[in-house]
Amino acid sequence: MNGIYLDNNATTMVAPEVVSAMLPYFSEQFGNPSSMHQFGDKVGRALTEARRQVQALLGAEHDSEIIFTSCGTESDTTAILSALRVQPERKEIITTVVEHPAILNLCKQLEEEGYTVHYLKVDKKGRIDMGSYYNLLSDKVAIVSVMWANNETGTLFPVQEMAELAHAAGVLFHTDAVQAVGKLPINLKESRIDMLSLSGHKLHAPKGVGVLYLRRGVRFRPLLRGGHQERGRRAGTENSAGIVALGKACELAMQTLEQEKTEVRALRDRLERGLLAQISHCFVTGDPGNRLPNTCNIAFEYIEGEAILLLLNRLGIAASTGSACSSGSLEPSHVMRAMDIPFTAAHGSLRLSLSRYNSEAEIDYVIESLPPIVAQLRKLSPYWRGDGPVSNPQDLFTPNYA
Amino acid sequence: MWDYSEKVKDHFFAPRNAGAVENANATGDVGSLSCGDALRLTLKVDPDSETILEAGFQTFGCGSAIASSSALTEIIKGMTLDQALLVSNQDIADYLDGLPAEKMHCSVMGREALQAAVANYRGEIWQDDHQEGALVCKCFAVDAVLIEETIRANSLHTVEEVSNYTKAGAGCSSCHEGIEAILNRVLNERGEKFDPNAVAGERQKPSSGLTNLQRIRRIETLLEAIRPNLRRDHGDVELVEVDGRNIYVKMIGACAGCQMAGATLSGIQQHLAEGLGEFILVLPDSELSRRKLTTAASA
Structure with missing residues (x-):
């Protein structure tokens, strides 16, 4: 088999149709869309078309609400910094403990600069308590930023309800929707969401292009000032090939939304059932009843994720883990820690994220391949004996560690 | 992806001496569930010769933790306990053709498990003394x-x-x-403020009022005082050159090529700086030849 890609929450393959759509914009359509000649004119028209394609997928009311950026991180940063700059008297931010580093590290920096950041906690299934959220909303809060879908577990947050509450309290609402766009139907004109980030490479467009949706009328300050591109809201010559590609990818996503909900979900469920049936001492993390159709995150107890990945990779299977083994000690991801997953399991969390390009044969191969890998690593684990964990691993194995 | 050497991959995919040794008479446990990775090393030691006859490992950890454990057992089999104690974490990393910087702690864990196992065999209590941060x-x-x-x-x-x-x-x-x-x-x-424009170490004058010879003698005496500590770890240090505030030393024995050599050098530097009462730099002798080359090249 030629490699099985189950890491679509990290990045996706650029769809072949998208590649063909963008290629001319490297060669014959190389013009600067701002130029007053035929070379620029055609590119300008292509950008207009792409903007409409993105608008359609997001259900935005106006195409001018779409601002092209370079990536999801830029969109996130622009949204939060803009909200702070238009409301200098508001010094608080509300977000969650399980956001992407694009939000969390920015918030950490803003705390250093004197802002107060409220991090909403999640329960064991990764869910927010709406009551505590409601109580935090006040006229001191500049912006709420909450992800639509979690990248590790796929768990969905009730962003539309949260946006309603924020709106009622007079607080701006931003959502990092990079994992949700293209996988779930979105209709922004029916929502109270003020700003939304998306990233091209998560929905079969190339890397290096993203979008910030900015509701008409929401006060805004650009991150990059300079030329008049994007109506002066994001200066810098347009990445025309990337933007055309993203437009095409959005058009394709419109057509495949149904497929995500049915076929991709069915494959994911088949994979999950197959693994859970064969492997003991493992469980699905997050909120299985309320998550992205393509994501499956299983924690395998008493083994470590990177070791699983290396063995899977040898069989040509690509996945990812919430265990980051780097300096000092193993560190389970902030998402696993936030959900209070025990250390024994958090280190062995494996994320399998599918796309419409996966086949049933591939899924069956993974169902067949993973159980022996888990067994092999458990055989090496000091916490495992025979076909079960040692009793009270914490007590039995008491290393001499000062 | 981590940049693992072929050797690391080999020891991960086909670990040597995996599992506990039967009738082991020495066990070393390091790490724990709560701090993440954990390694248990079991040894069968010949009581007469103190030779390690068999070594086995059980590891809860990433690819390089498993590879480091496997490499460790291969290195120490057939060694006496005293020989095995000379194995540094750098030896383990070298055996594997190197480890990524972020993964060096995996080899440290291997060395610690070995020390713990030897202590266990000898009826001593081993205390881990190092702490690692991000x-x-x-x-x-x-x-x-x-x-x-x-x-x-x-x-x-x-x-x-x-x-x-x-x-x-x-x-x-x-x-x-x-x-x-x-x-x-x-x-x-400390109630101070970080000043990005502050000049490093310029506040102290380089001279301590000693003649050059007196100063070098003082340095020798100061080095003599810390030798016992280094020798305890089967290492030593030799003064090579004194050039203004730069003091060049050569690390000998187990100190040579040790992963902790950087920390040892800064320890020596601190000791000398305090003893001399001036700001100095302790540099490895390799730095001396490098500087000579640079000077020659620019001349």
């Missing part, structure tokens, strides 16, 4: 704990001083923001 400098594998301790112990004020004492930040310089953050925190605790 990796700050990737070029020289220096973590936050070492940087913070060095800043405190030597009252450092600038990034340049931190680089001189720990090597952190002396390479690609991407970590300077992180070093500044640590400096800022420690200085705030």
Whole structure:
């Protein structure tokens, strides 16, 4: 088999149709869309078309609400910094403990600069308590930023309800929707969401292009000032090939939304059932009843994720883990820690994220391949004996560690 | 993806001596569930010759933790306990053709398990004395704990001083923001402020009022005082050259090529600086030849 890609929450393959759509914009359509000649004119028209394609997928009311950026991180940063700059008297931010580093590290920096950041906690299934959220909303809060879908577990947050509450309290609402766009139907004109980030490479467009949706009328300050591109809201010559590609990818996503909900979900469920049936001492993390159709995150107890990945990779299977083994000690991801997953399991969390390009044969191969890998690593684990964990691993194995 | 050598991959995919040794008479446990990775080393030691007849490992950890454990058991089989104790974590990393900077702690865990197992065999209690923090400098594998301790112990004020004492930040310089953050925190605790324009070590005058000969003799005496500590770890140090505030030394025995050589050098530097009462730099002798080459090239 030629490699099985189950890491679509990290990045996706650029769809072949998208590649063909963008290629001319490297060669014959190389013009600067701002130029007053035929070379620029055609590119300008292509950008207009792409903007409409993105608008359609997001259900935005106006195409001018779409601002092209370079990536999801830029969109996130622009949204939060803009909200702070238009409301200098508001010094608080509300977000969650399980956001992407694009939000969390920015918030950490803003705390250093004197802002107060409220991090909403999640329960064991990764869910927010709406009551505590409601109580935090006040006229001191500049912006709420909450992800639509979690990248590790796929768990969905009730962003539309949260946006309603924020709106009622007079607080701006931003959502990092990079994992949700293209996988779930979105209709922004029916929502109270003020700003939304998306990233091209998560929905079969190339890397290096993203979008910030900015509701008409929401006060805004650009991150990059300079030329008049994007109506002066994001200066810098347009990445025309990337933007055309993203437009095409959005058009394709419109057509495949149904497929995500049915076929991709069915494959994911088949994979999950197959693994859970064969492997003991493992469980699905997050909120299985309320998550992205393509994501499956299983924690395998008493083994470590990177070791699983290396063995899977040898069989040509690509996945990812919430265990980051780097300096000092193993560190389970902030998402696993936030959900209070025990250390024994958090280190062995494996994320399998599918796309419409996966086949049933591939899924069956993974169902067949993973159980022996888990067994092999458990055989090496000091916490495992025979076909079960040692009793009270914490007590039995008491290393001499000062 | 981590940049693992073929040797690391080989020892991960086909680990040697996996599992517990039957009738083992020495066990070393390091790490724990709560701190993440864990390694149990079991040995069968011949009581007469103290030779390691068999070695087995059980590891809860990533690819390089498993590979390091496997390599360790291969290295020490057939050694006497005394020989095995000379195995450094760098030896384990070298055996595997190197480990990524972020993964060096896996080899440290191997060495510690070995020390713990030998202590267990001899009826001693082994205490782990090192603490690791988040990796700050990737070029020289220096973590936050070492940087913070060095800043405190030597009252450092600038990034340049931190680089001189720990090597952190002396390479690609991407970590300077992180070093500044640590400096800022420690200085705030002392009621001082981090000043990016402060000049490193210029506050102290290089001379201590000694003649050159007196100064070199003083350095020798000071080095003599710390030799016993180094010899305990089967290492030693030799004074090679004194050039103004730069003092070049050669690390000998187990100290040579030790992963902790950087920390040892900064320890020596601190000791000499205190004894001489002036700001000095202790540098490895390799630095001397490098500097000579640079001078020759530019001449």
